Amino acid sequence: MAIDPQVYRPEAELLTLGDGFFDPVAPADFPETRLRFRNDRAAAQIGLDTLTDDEWTRHFGRFSPLPDTLSKPLALRYHGHQFRNYNPDLGDGRGFTFAQMRDEGGRLMDLGTKGSGQTPWSRAGDGRLTLKGGMREILATEMLEALNVPTSRTLSLIETGEELQRGDEPSPTRSAVLVRLNHSHVRIGSFQRLAYERDEAGLRTLVGYTLRNLYDENSDDPVRLLDLVVSRTARLAARYMAAGFVHGVLNSDNINVTGESFDYGPWRFAPTWDPAFTAAYFDHQGLYAFGRQPEAIHWDVMQMAVALRQIAESDPLVAALDQFGPRYQPEVTEAILWRLGVRPRDPDTDRDLVQATERALRTSSVGIDRFFFDAFGGELPGTYDEPWAEVRAALAAYEPRKDRSHPYWAGEPCSMLIDEVEAIWAPIAEHDDWRALNAKVAAIREMGEALAE
Template sequence: MRAEPQAAPYTPASPITSLSDWLAVPVDPADFPETTLRFRNTRWDSSVGLGELGDADWVRHFGRFEPLPQNLPRPLALKYHGHQFRVYNPELGDGRGFLFAQLRDGAGRLLDLGTKGSGLTPYSRTADGRLTLKGAVREILATEMLEALGVNTSKTFSVIETGEELFRQDEPSPARSAVMVRLSHGHIRIGTFQRLLYHDEREHLAQLVDYCLAQYPGPLPPEDVPGRDEPAVILLHQVVGRLASLAAQWAVAGFVHGVLNTDNMNISGESFDYGPWRWLPKWDASFTAAYFDHARLYAFGRQAEALHWNCGQLAVALRMLAEAPPLIAALERFGPLYQTALARQFVWRLGLKPKGFTADAALVAEAEKAMHEAGGAPHSFFHRHRFGRAAPENAFGALLKSYEAVDQDHEIWAEGDSPALLIDDVEALWSRIADHDDWSALHDKVAQIRRLGSALGVPPITGY
């Protein structure tokens, strides 16, 4: 069974304050006309000691942003730059969000509570600093499904409707408004490092590397790689491993993020910031989520390439601290790490016991061919063939029959299909809210998704 989040006492922590003089600016939240609680993450609230908060106190903290006890006295809008569709933009930063609090879980790991739609900041540019309610609902759905499918993702912690009318070009307007809080291990982005390179802040870059190594610890690089004792090289190896695993997890989930800019790449390796995401209606490498991605730069089949390119931009920034050869050596590990993670994740989702990389990679190759030829939705393919069931009379079926299944004891696998989040499913859920203010379908879908996650069990270890 999938490991549930463990209850822990409230443990405030604010290590970000050691960097905040140059990494962020204090800001004030918007004063919303209304605050109606719409979603509270009951899987994760107790993991940071906030499960006992009543709804009124929850809204005070996550709708009005009254500081949590002994935590950040004011929210912090983080500074960063980034490549957006491979074009460098130095005018970024938290434009409709901020870091609200930092806490420790029961294992001592740092967790951030960050916002989306919480008001104007110095980096809002021409935007209004707000989030539509539909955007918040889509974020709930994306994070819940990705978590169930074994993807390293931020968690949607809270959604509160705020009573404003918003005008958007890509939604019927006026649109309802909301403020969202996400839970993740950190909000340090590749673009955070790029900004320090842009301003030639070598000392601050070194401090940021040390912060990331301390707060998001990971394994040391292999002994045979150059520069394995240098902090900047260690960090790049860790980020390469995390993002290679993330790209593999997205692939096996059949998920297309849509906007893989360097300001959307978290050093902790977590997927976050869900805008024009989609799940594949069929196995198609060219499928693109964002209507404005005319060159298909971030198409489904190019997501690993995009994350590798983004790691390269981190390496460029880290050249302020390390020589090129050990950084290049770290980047060269991305491909093998991705292929290993892909095979591991694929076999896990099929409910099979791994045989080893060579055999598992061969299974993946034949499964991809079979999915492409069948033309159905990937979620149905994985459900139909879970535990090696319904093996077709082809090369994929022959390999499938050669595997041993894991424990099959869950009633969901006897059902006709798994829960899905194709675009029609998402729009139907939203219509119930938009037309009738009926939230029952959303809550039912979240319950179904969590049941799927429980049935799939604990995913393979991320990273390397």
């Protein structure tokens, strides 16, 4: 087998949680497996980039076990609030954790699936993923990675030869199975399930597992865990805002305790800085609108605090939870300065610049990506008049963190608005032509190189 033994470091830490946290399942037996996307850049970090295409398809389409890790796929159990309504009937309904390993930095990583078949938690679902949904997840994860948002990465997409019926896209539509690379699939909803079942021993076990394996801390202190989750999720919320990204479904079962964005359904990038912009057609109240995402994530973390109340005192949990706002503010300042391509100065001056930028974006019709492209390095073009005078004056005092010599800056800003998503899908649906997708992934990665430190 063509696995790089110098990099591949298999693990099976998930098994230490015990049988009550997951259910062994069998993957679907698909009619066919046609490799459509393999992310060798991500695979290289876990020693799997040397797999042949046949080996890749066998592991990530047929789910033949990888060496020395999980011997069977495991569907994780969890609950969660969905649009603020508690649902105890959740769990991995069309996915499972397939393997664990260390990346090149020593972090424990999960390989999780989407569209891999039915599980005990599928309810009335078919356990499948549409090919279009898989393509959209590739675009979301590539774009967010380039924009410095902590995210899962799409490792693999394989078309599986089934016709699916869906109410939200023309049907029948093509099927696929996706594999994502994540630091973890432990969710806030994982803790909520244990609290709902009044399983204090299970809560303590999961706290210890999370601290040791995901935060590298030899502790089982639930207050310490909540404090860390507050920091990571505040950073996630801030970077969503700087990226102009709207997740669409920020339910507590979709919030990873490591603060990584994942599980992309009705996502969108906002064209302009419109706080009311929503991604999900069914979000009628705008609960997860662009400008409400920090509030939504904070509310989800509050549910983790409620769950941990069974094994910890209220006052220290509340004190940790109350740090979300104070930690979010410097995180959003740092994230927007990063997109502006300037070095921080001092907290008050930096905050003033960020607030001026947000005001100008709200009151103008300039696109988010257009503005950050033009302003990168700290100098606004002359075409930016009112209401940009305050931003221009503030930027003049800043030093660029990187110059504009990369070829990316000679072109146009790389965006990912919904019309382009549809335009990339159309040739795949009509002619099985993947050139537009491959070209877009290359363009996104070029942008990432231009923005990176």
